[in-house]
Amino acid sequence: MPCPRVLAALCGALLCASGLFAFSGDFCDSSQCLHGGTCLLDQDRKPPFHCLCPEGFTGLICNETERGPCFPNPCHSDAECQVIDDFHRGDVFTQYICKCPHGYTGIHCEIVCTSPLGMETGAIADSQISASSMHLGFMGLQRWAPYLARLHLTGIVNAWTSSNYDRSPWIQVNLMRKMRVTGVVTQGASRAGSAEYLKTFKVAYSTNGRKFQFIQGAGESGDKIFMGNVDNSGLKVNLFETPLEVQYVRLVPMICHRGCTLRFELLGCELNGCAEPLGLKDNTIPSKQITASSFYKTWGLSAFSWYPFYARLDNQGKFNAWTAQTNSASEWLQIDLGSQKQVTGIITQGARDFGHIQYVAAYKVAYGDDGVNWTEYRDQGAVESKFAPAPSLPRRLGAATCGTPWACRRWACCSRCAASRACPSTTASTTPIVPTAGTRARATAKGYRCAAAGPRLHPPLPPGIFNGVKLVVETPEEILFSYRGANVTLPCRYHYEPAVVSPRPVRIKWWKLSENGAPEQDVLVAIGLRHRAFGDYRGRVHLWQEREREVSLEIRDLRLEDYGRYRCEVIDGLEDESGLVELELRGVVFPYQHPQGRYQFNFHEAQWACEEQDAVVASFEQLFRAWEEGLDWCNAGWLQDASVQYPITQARHPCGGLGLAPGVRSYGPRHRRLHRYDVFCFAAALRGQVYYLEHPEKLTLAEAKEACQEDGAQIAKVGQLFAAWKFHGLDRCDAGWLADGSARYPVAHPRRNCGSLEPGVRSFGFPDPHSRKYGVYCYRPR
Incomplete structure (x- = not known):
């Protein structure tokens, strides 16, 4: 064992060389440090010494038990923290690794990586999908081609099916670049009236499209076999144990039901992080870097201004978006990104101006390096500038993704913005967004948001003009309110400017717009006095034509699902215009x-x-x-x-x-x-009555249901109780069973010994339905 003087010299040399500590390396009284720690003098510290603790201890004087680098857990998303031994550490310089759960990635599992990569939406183009073969049905006229293998595709031919003669079928996607792929969602389809789907399949991957290898099973010696579907319409999600960083993904059917028929989606995320916001929403981009051609003042008052720096996604307050002064194609909003960035897309959002929904229906994107010279974004090979669709509701997000990131840009022009999907690199510096909302949008250039670091938006184009005559459709801007079970008329009129008498019968079409990805619903079409209704609207709608050129829609016996946005379209020859009516139920x-x-x-x-x-x-x-x-x-x-x-x-x-x-x-x-x-x-609001059943004794859930039936009613549902409390002032301090097995009571007039002093529906949660006893709330339809 070396003598203390030699040891002191050695410690001092090591510590000084490392540059990590500021003490001389001279020993002090070892009794200062607990558990056998080594005491070193350090005049710059208070106390003036430092303890080198033995393994297993830490703290100022080695007074704390070391619990390892995994305490507290540095990993996110409930990931498992695993300590790495020095012997096995290699070139990993952290003392731990995070074992991420399915769908997460990153050093600390902080990145959610289960986004659809574009099969269902069409972001993955038809040309990127190929297969070993395809089935030709009905005398060769039906082509069950690879590009049809998209989730929820509709129609008679709506999936990929391999040829009956293909003994080793496969279908693959070329993502066009390396991406992180974390899973796959599969779906079967019906062909010739029979369900077909993959029962099991393998997944192969490649970085070059030539050499493929299969995903291996964890703890297994062979290729991983994934479980597929059990019917033709349900979805089966399979997440990979280890994310793939690849460009090509191939699905290889193993066992098929009747035929190898498939619709699917790949799950994952960008490899290089180019899907992260650039900082409009979280104020990383400061307000002084957001400018515009103009901004609107409500009622001409400066206190009611819609400034450019309000153009941030999900902005709150009465003034929460940028609004242009005029509804013209010359307006723009511009973002200075501060430094060069690579910009890959934009997210946009509308807003409300004192209750009126406003948004931009479409826009163009321009970019530049100096804030003076601009280039409009175009798709590869396109001659004209790219139009990007925007959302049609104030809180709905619309995403525009560019095929190729813009290079070396700093400036971005947009509307209500939240810095796009992008990543830091020497790529983008300035970008303007120029709104170009089409005439069918019921909005002006006022109140739209965009989230991007990179473009310019041009506002609405003028309405369609034919032979000097303009067709104009008029609908109310305010929201219409009604009640379930009531009748309501959605106003719509049209006229010509200048006034003319059209010799042609106009065609009228009403339809309900999609709210959550569902297809739009046709409601009614009409030519003259002839009309046809569709779906659940049959027998409940007709065209109201009391006045000349009035084409209002009357809906009778309103249902819960009838609320939403309806479009009234008037078609005169080759010309057509439309307007929106928003219907809300109380x-x-x-x-x-x-x-x-x-x-x-x-x-x-x-x-x-x-x-x-x-x-x-x-x-x-x-x-x-x-x-x-x-x-x-x-x-x-x-x-x-x-x-x-x-x-x-x-x-x-x-x-x-x-x-x-x-x-x-x-x-x-x-x-x-x-x-x-x-x-x-x-x-x-209800058409029936919710009431508390007076009963001589408390009841179990089964007894409560039976008691309501004996009273000529049925046990009330939670929504019915809330509606009765809200619109009929139902006020009761007695807890009662509801149909879902919960126990609740409504309080319209708060008072002592009846819960909190706020009106509302109190809940006892979901008590044991067999042992606990309460009253019951019943519902009797009218």
Whole structure:
């Protein structure tokens, strides 16, 4: 063992060489340090010494037990922290690694990587999908081609099917660049009236498209066999144990039911992080770097200005977006990114101006390096500038993704913005967005948001003009409100400027716009006095034509699902114009949890849960209106557009923190099958009666249902109880069973010994239905 003087010299040399400590290396009284620690003098410290602790101890004087680098757990997303031995560390300089759960990646599993890569949306082009063969049906006229292998594709021929003679079928996707692929979603289809699907399959991958290798099973010696579908319409999600960083992904059917027929989607994310916001939403881009051609002042008052720096996604408050002064194609919004960035896309959003929904229907993107010279973005090989579609509701997001990132740009022009999908590199410096909202959009250039670091938006084009005559369609800008079971008329008129008498009969079409990815619904078409209604609207709608050129739509016996946006289109020869009418039902929004606790519903289960309670999933507008009326709820829940949000009227630490202003907090759009939350339901006003059944004794759940039936009614649902509380002032301090097995009671007039001093529907949760006894709330339809 070396003598103390030699040891001191050695320690001093090592410590000085490392540059990590500022002490001389001289020893001090070892009794200062516990558990056999070595004491070294350090005059710059208080106390003036430093303890080198033996293995297993830490702290100022070696007084704490070392619990390892995994305590507390540095990993995110409930990932497992694993300590790495020095012997096995190699070139990994951290003392631990994070073992990420399915769907997450990154050093600390902080990146969610389960986004659809574009099969269903069409972002993956037809030319990127190939296969070993395809089936030719009905005398060779039906081509079950590879490019049809997209989730939820409709039609008679709506999937890929391999040839009957293909003994080793496969289908593959070329992602055009390396991406991180974390899973696959598969779906079968029906062919000739029979269900066909893959029961099992393998997944192969490649970086060059020539040499493929299969995913190997964990702890298995052979290729991984993935379980497929059990019917022709359901979805099967398979997440990979280890994410793939590849350009080519190939699915190889192993066992097929009747035929190898497939629709699928790949899950994953960008490899280089070029899907991260550039900083408009979170104020990383400062307000002084957001400029515009003009901004609007409501009523001409400076205090009511819609400044350019309001153009940030999900901005809150009465003035929460940029609005141009005029509705013209010369308006623009511009973002100075501060340094060169690579910009790969834009997210846009509309807004409300004192209750009026406004947005930009389409826009162009321009970019530049100096803020003076601009180049309009075009698709590869295109002659004209690219038009990007924008959202049609103030809180709905529209995403525009560029095929190739812009190079060396710094300036970005857009509308209500939240810095696009991009990554830091020497690529983009300035970009303007120029709005070009088409005439069919019921919006001006006022109140639209965009999230991008890179473009210019040009506002609306003039309405269609033919032979000097302009066809004009008039619909109300304000929202129409009605009740379930009532009749309502959606106003729509048209005229010509200048006034003319058209010799042709006009064609009228009404349809309901999609709200959550569902297809648009045809409601009614008419020519003259002849008309035809569609779907659930048959027998409930007709054209109201009391005045000349009036083509209003009357809907009778309104249903819960009838609320939404309706478009009135007038077609005269080759010319057509349209307007929007927004219909809302009077109702109440309420949060709903699974009986087993919070955050148990995926999106589809949330839809079913609301329907079971005589309600539907609430829209953002309905939740926002409820928040304005005082709804405060800290648990996040699904909304109709598959986003997850929650309303806060009083900021507090466990609900987003004290530093944020009250408002509707958003998690953004989430995966409809993989992510789980609560749900916000919307119940409309009732036509029947909800009442508390007076009974001589308390009841179990089964007895409660039977008691309501004996009274000529049925046990009430949660949505019905909330509607009765909201619109009929139902006030009762007695807890009663409801159809879902929960026990609740409504309080319209708060008082002592009846819960909190706020009106609302109190909940006892989901008690044991066999041992616990309560009263019961019944519902009797009228």
